[in-house]
Amino acid sequence: MLKILNISDVVGMKIFTDSGDFLGVVEEANLVDNKLESWRVRVSRDSSLAPMLSGARGLIIPHQYIKAFGEVVIVSKSSVPVGDMEETAA
Numbered sequence: 001m002l003k004i005l006n007i008s009d010v011v012g013m014k015i016f017t018d019s020g021d022f023l024g025v026v027e028e029a030n031l032v033d034n035k036l037e038s039w040r041v042r043v044s045r046d047s048s049l050a051p052m053l054s055g056a057r058g059l060i061i062p063h064q065y066i067k068a069f070g071e072v073v074i075v076s077k078s079s080v081p082v083g084d085m086e087e088t089a090a
Helices: 080-090
Strands: 014-017 022-032 035-043 058-062 066-069 073-075
Touching: 022 058
Parallel strands: 014 073
Antiparallel strands: 014 022, 022 035, 035 058, 066 073
C-alpha cells in the first residue's frame, strides 16, 4: 500500500545517499509555483561527506534526485558535489 507523506512529515528525516553514506537532515522543502522543486538539507558534522564539502553547512538537492522516502530519505549520490572533488584530487 502506498503511504502518502506530508511535507511536514519529511522535514527532520535523516537523509542518506544511495551508496549508504549519511548526509544530514532535511530542513525544508522549496516550492516554486506550488510545485516541489528542491529540498534544503543540513549537512551533519557526523557525516563522512562533511569534510569533502569544504565547510558547507547545507545543500540544496533538486527533487528529481530523491530516490525514496520512508523512515529515511534516499538521495542519488550524483546530487552531492563530492564526486567532482574526488576526481580532481586523484
